[in-house]
Amino acid sequence: MRSRTRAPNRLMDLRELREPWFAGILRRLDALTEQESISYLHPSKRWEYPWALDRAHLHPHSRVLDAGCGASIFPVFLARLGHRVTAVDLSVPTGLNAFHQVDVNYVPAAITELPFADNSFDAVFCISVIEHLGHQGVAAALRELRRVLRPGRLLLVTTDYYEDADARLWYEGEGRRFPVDWAFFDEQRLRRHLLQAPGLAVSGDIDLNADWERIRAEMRRFHGYPYTSVGVALEKV
Numbered sequence: 001m002r003s004r005t006r007a008p009n010r011l012m013d014l015r016e017l018r019e020p021w022f023a024g025i026l027r028r029l030d031a032l033t034e035q036e037s038i039s040y041l042h043p044s045k046r047w048e049y050p051w052a053l054d055r056a057h058l059h060p061h062s063r064v065l066d067a068g069c070g071a072s073i074f075p076v077f078l079a080r081l082g083h084r085v086t087a088v089d090l091s092v093p094t095g096l097n098a099f100h101q102v103d104v105n106y107v108p109a110a111i112t113e114l115p116f117a118d119n120s121f122d123a124v125f126c127i128s129v130i131e132h133l134g135h136q137g138v139a140a141a142l143r144e145l146r147r148v149l150r151p152g153r154l155l156l157v158t159t160d161y162y163e164d165a166d167a168r169l170w171y172e173g174e175g176r177r178f179p180v181d182w183a184f185f186d187e188q189r190l191r192r193h194l195l196q197a198p199g200l201a202v203s204g205d206i207d208l209n210a211d212w213e214r215i216r217a218e219m220r221r222f223h224g225y226p227y228t229s230v231g232v233a234l235e236k237v
């Protein structure tokens with residue numbers, strides 16, 4: 001049973017990975033990635049994908065977009081659930097459809113300039129992508145993602161999140177150390193650039209309370225970085 005006591009829009013909580021809903025989704029994602037060497041499941045997305053799927057409330061055979069898919073297994077998983085899936089990235093993978101016997105529509109494109117008509121999708125997923133776009137790119141992407149989303153439907157966004165967006169962060173794991181060379185969000189920048197995006201409204205309560213001393217230690221053990229993830233569902237209004 002999924003917990004309804006926590007805010008629906010929230011920071012990653014690693015304890016959730018052991019809960020039945022998250023654990024069940026992860027078993028299925030792992031089973032798919034273990035069958036081939038094309039797709040991947042990044043550590044942070046072990047929380048982000050189940051969170052996003054739970055928040056999406058998809059109806060059967062929904063038309064969905066995975067914006068910035070890379071070679072993620074998530075579009076395949078959505079297609080295996082019976083949804084009509086389009087996946088967009090500057091460089092899209094090959095071979096996943098044939099191997100998994102699904103029909104994902106992979107489209108090479110930038111999420112700041114999508115080649116789709118207005119109001120095309122029942123749900124849009126943008127999972128750990130916007131932190132790589134720069135602030136002008138974030139605004140352009142949100143305009144496009146909103147444009148192709150049907151009114152009243154949800155854009156599911158996750159992004160890297162830390163206490164200070166101007167901090168100098170380092171990866172420290174697996175015997176390596178290197179600087180984080182992409183942007184990330186803190187509460188101020190999240191509210192300015194995402195939570196107040198024109199034409200989009202946060203769906204449900206949001207909880208950004210964080211014990212950063214604990215989070216930094218946990219996340220370094222989990223994926224080598226000190227930051228966490230935040231998930232926000234935005235409704236097109």
